[in-house]
Amino acid sequence: MQKSYLICYDIRDAKRLSRVHKVVIHYGVPLQFSVYYSLLEQHTLTEMVEKLIAIINDKEDDIRIYPIQGTTLENWPKPGFSGSDKYLLIN
Structure with a gap:
């Protein structure tokens, strides 16, 4: 089952970034x-995390x-939505 996630990062080195x-x-x-x-x-989340762990410096990054609980994009675009990108807004 797919779940929604917000992924944020702060990487100190330009190459690692x-x-x-x-x-x-x-x-x-x-x-x-x-x-x-x-x-x-x-x-897939586990796969991504393993790739990121191999890249980062855990003391600096x-x-x-x-x-994100209860959030999904499967019903996008909602009626009346005029944008072409269904990821523009998240319910």
Whole structure:
């Protein structure tokens, strides 16, 4: 079953930042710089986390993944929504 997550990171090194971005963009939709929305199965979340752990320096970098309860995009776009990107707004 897919669940919604908010993924946020603060990476101190530019090279690691680029590598982390390349991983997270594969799994999520950017909301702001270093903040992403993602709809993932548990095994996919685990896969992403393992890739991120291999990249970061745990003494300098910070990655946080927050589960979002009761939020889904399966009913987007809602009636009256005029945007073309269903990820523009999250209920």
